[in-house]
Amino acid sequence: MKTDASKTTMVSRSAEPTGAPKTVAVPAAAEEDTLVAMLQRDLLEDGPPTCIVDAAGTITYANKAFHKISDALAAAEALPSQSSLGTRPHGPNTSPVAVSQEHKLTIEGRTEYFRAKRRAIRGADGSLRATAMVYEPTTKLKATATALVQATTRLDDTTRLVSDWVWETDQDLILTFVSPRVHDALGYHPRELIGRSLNDIPSEATPKLLSLISSRQHVPFRDIEVEVPNKEGEKLLFRLNGLPVYCPDSGDFLGYRGTAENVTALRQREEALIGAKESAELANRAKTEFLANMSHELRTPLNAVIGFSEIMESELLGPLGSNQYKSYASDIHESAQHLLTLINDILDVAKIEAGAHELREEVVDPRDVVNAVQRLVAERAKRADQALEVALPENLPRLRADERKLKQVLLNLMSNAIKFTPEKGVIELSARLEDDGSFVFQVSDTGIGISREDIPRAFAAFEQVDSRLNRQFEGTGLGLPLSAGFVKLHGGRLDLESEPGVGTRAIVRLPANRVL
Structure with a gap:
């Protein structure tokens, strides 16, 4: 086929199988290369895989990039003669119905993706003379899109599974995103909160939070507790964390992104534990004081028992009259000594528990x-x-x-x-x-x-x-x-x-x- 505009003759070896086209481009006779010819060479020969299909569906031109993927196209039944994109549409002046189609090819054992696009080539009279097929590589684009989908899915799953609810605001602190977890926490659907100001959400925000989010410093904040009423009006305690978000290109402040953790039950448990600890300490102090007082009260009569039993055992005031009495006095003395030792130990334990024992170093x-x-x-x-x-x-x-x-x-x-x-x-x-x-x-x-x-x-x-x-x-x-x-x-x-x-x-x- 000869075209005046391109001044290039396209010659195809139609006798060869269409599954592996072996076509060459024979340049028209010219005295010198023009800028247009150089541009055509750069765009066609060094560009993405490209071929031209005539009205009969025969490939009349293919660049070297196309030859590299032609076998893979044939294996995937994606050659122009096999694909609907390569057939000429009905009617002399009609355009193709499908303008692009994605192909998954196996090239040297690896999977690559190409998007085939059709471009109509018309003659001087406007009639459709041929179709140009351009195969744009989309492997990296598809990998990026897949990674983006995975990251988005991971983020969606995380925001659904974590107990915290996630929020985002714009530069005016207007909520632009609230995770579905907010419904479990406050009873609101996310749409009921989006568009409201972050300042309007807390009913009793701490001055620290208000000063941070209303200032122009845009500093991150962490573990700031605020009371937020749920949909029924019950006040719940939340711990807010937030980070400022900036535009990666301009560096302009875009808003805040953060989480809100419901710590109502945790705070109630902490208060209960503190109350139980204080009650236990009070009871322990009372027990220690009781033991100390009782020990002191018991030691006084015991000292008398021990002293009198020693006098009776040694018969300082005269004989007891019976050896059995002396044996009884010895038993009384031994038991009293044992009881005194026990009382001293109890008093020492009470002092240790009360922290009243001191070392004489x-x-x-x-x-x-x-x-x-x-x-x-x-x-x-x-x-x-x-x-x-x-x-x-x-x-x-x-x-x-x-x-x-x-x-x-x-x-x-x-x-x-x-x-x-x-x-x-x-x-x-x-x-x-x-x-x-x-x-x-x-x-x-x-x-x-x-x-x-x-x-x-x-x-x-x-x-x-x-x-x-x-x-x-x-x-x-x-x-x-x-x-x-x-x-x-x-x-x-x-x-x-x-x-x-x-x-x-x-x-x-x-x-x-x-x-x-």
């Missing part, structure tokens, strides 16, 4: 503490037919501590070890300096032990771990809690490691700042 030699405790419990261990061992390394450092309380801690631990260790058992009291600088006292025994899950109960006041082996032993259950409290006053901790039938290790660990 001094320089303490741990050897003196260990030796003093050993002397106090040696006779008791001997009566129980138990081996008492002491292990102290050389050059133990001195400590800054309350010596009396340290002795009481170790005495309680040793008493427990003796109490819960059968005959022929072994009890060891040791001390050492750890690599991290902390100081450790350790009491080990081969007694009945307790299970791991029962250890927390052993540290509870007035609590005894119940088993078939240890119900025979007396005790108030104050030794361990009192010892743990004294160790905590020193900034340390008391740990128990135990296994039923194997024994128990009580570890008193004092911090490094206690070591001199």
Whole structure:
């Protein structure tokens, strides 16, 4: 086909199969290249895949880009001779009905997309002479569109699933978007709020929020609590978060975007917990005061009982007349002493709980503490037919501590070890300096032990771990809690490691700042 306007002759090899067109463009004779010819070459030869189909449906021209995808077009049945876009419409002056069509092609194992567009080529008389097919690559565009759809879907799903409701405003703080979650939170449909000012939504907005959103600083805000009435008029507490939004091109302020979290139930739970905590603290103070007062009241008559029983036992005012009376006086004295010890322990526990216990700190030699405790419990261990061992390394450092309380801690631990260790058992009291600088006292025994899950109960006041082996032993259950409290006053901790039938290790660990 020869065209005066282009001065280019299009020659096709019509004998070749249309599925793989092998067409060439033979330029018309010309004395020199013109700008028009150069433009045609750049647009056609170096442009997107392009071909020309004559009135009979035969490809008369195809550029090199078209040849690269022709096999893929044939496989997808998308060649002009196979596609409705390549057929000439009925009537000499009519235009094609379909102007574009998208094709999915497989090229060298990868999927690519092209949009085929038809352009009519008319003669000088206006008649339709041929059709130009341009295949515009849309793979990147389609990938971008797919990513946009995924991001939009993800955002829509998130705004539906999260408990917060999402909002956006324009530069005048007029709501332009409200997520569907607002219906669950306030009972409003999003359309009922869009178009209203953010200033109109809170019924009792905090001054901080009002100053932020009405200022021209456009700063982000976070965790600002406001009361918002729902559709029934009930006031709910919301926590607002917002970020300013700017135009990526001009940098102009566009509005705010943020979330609103319903914290009404959370605040109610917090207030309930605070109220319960205050009630518990009040009850605990009342209990502590009661124990302290009762302890003081009981100690006065007990001291009299102990004093008179000692006089009667020693027969300072003359013989009692019967040895049984003397035995009774001894029992009274022993019971009163036990009761006084119990009252003192209760008073100490009450003081620790009330934070009224104070340390009388001094320089303490741990050897003196260990030796003093050993002397106090040696006779008791001997009566129980138990081996008492002491292990102290050389050059133990001195400590800054309350010596009396340290002795009481170790005495309680040793008493427990003796109490819960059968005959022929072994009890060891040791001390050492750890690599991290902390100081450790350790009491080990081969007694009945307790299970791991029962250890927390052993540290509870007035609590005894119940088993078939240890119900025979007396005790108030104050030794361990009192010892743990004294160790905590020193900034340390008391740990128990135990296994039923194997024994128990009580570890008193004092911090490094206690070591001199």
